[in-house]
Amino acid sequence: MSEGLIYKTFGGLPWTPLFVEEIDTSKCLGCGRCVKLCVQKCLGLESFEDDEGTERHIAKIANKDQCIGCQSCGSICVRHCYTFKEKSA
Numbered sequence: 828m829s830e831g832l833i834y835k836t837f838g839g840l841p842w843t844p845l846f847v848e849e850i851d852t853s854k855c856l857g858c859g860r861c862v863k864l865c866v867q868k869c870l871g872l873e874s875f876e877d878d879e880g881t882e883r884h885i886a887k888i889a890n891k892d893q894c895i896g897c898q899s900c901g902s903i904c905v906r907h908c909y910t911f912k913e914k915s916a
């Protein structure tokens with residue numbers, strides 16, 4: 828069995844990054860808060876037209892390779908769209 832990555836905080840406490848895994852687009856409002864918040868520029872917004880022809884947006888994972896596993900995107904999302912996953916060392 829592989830072990831997850833474990834880092835340390837500034838104070839030397841153990842910290843396990845949880846990397847962005849998925850966005851539940853069925854719950855996403857397209858508010859863009861998560862996109863603005865991510866300092867690593869991992870996220871983006873995708874546009875589409877709904878059944879009534881109105882332009883809507885949903886969040887997408889645009890660049891997962893840049894993710895540092897901070898979970899800030901999940902914390903700010905009022906719809907709890909995000910899931911996260913540990914990465915094996």
Ligand code: SF4
Nearest residue numbers: 855856858859861904
């Ligand atoms: S914060 Fe949540 S609801 Fe808003 S765009 Fe991001 S995933 Fe969608």
Ligand code: SF4
Nearest residue numbers: 865894895897898900
């Ligand atoms: S976990 Fe952090 S770095 Fe990764 S996508 Fe979310 S806000 Fe960006």
